Amino acid sequence: GQGVEQPAKLMSVEGTFARVNCTYSTSGFNGLSWYQQREGQAPVFLSYVVLDGLKDSGHFSTFLSRSNGYSYLLLTELQIKDSASYLCAVRAVGDNSKLIWGLGTSLVVNP
């Protein structure tokens, strides 16, 4: 069946970096998105990728490998406020091209 997998938790240290992984298995591929969700708040869009490679957007960068069904979100120069859940969502082909969501990775940034 179709699915998007993410590790449940990730810990890192302020000033360093964190890599949030996402693997997927879908019927076709029509793009992958990353969202940030702080506790008690709405998910906020971070990045969308559809081509292989690294997309550098400063504090957040996104990598995609379609042949491996794999993406990661890289956060550099971590701040305490980066502590949040990071959601990966993949758009499949067909079935009205619906979004398939991962459960999210809870990132904790320690001082």
Place this chain on the structure above:
Amino acid sequence: GGIITQTPKFLIGQEGQKLTLKCQQNFNHDTMYWYRQDSGKGLRLIYYSITENDLQKGDLSEGYDASREKKSSFSLTVTSAQKNEMAVFLCASSDNSGNTLYFGEGSRLIVV
């Protein structure tokens, strides 16, 4: 920029009661969505709408109705509230590409 407004922020009702959540957007987006978010589970799509008066069922539509009477608003009705469906309900909108979703702050359903 735009904003998505969900009301109420907390919706409290009794078991078996019909309860309605409302959502307004001023992005002028065609597509709107209702998701349910339970702790430990991913976002699950209840209903979506690609234009005014259109309704499409998601994976979790059983027990819910939706209404898109205007482009800017999308409401969700829980037809008979149950305690096992206490969750956060998130409304979102997107342009036709659907590549970027803009979410509201969420409405928490409490069934007593």
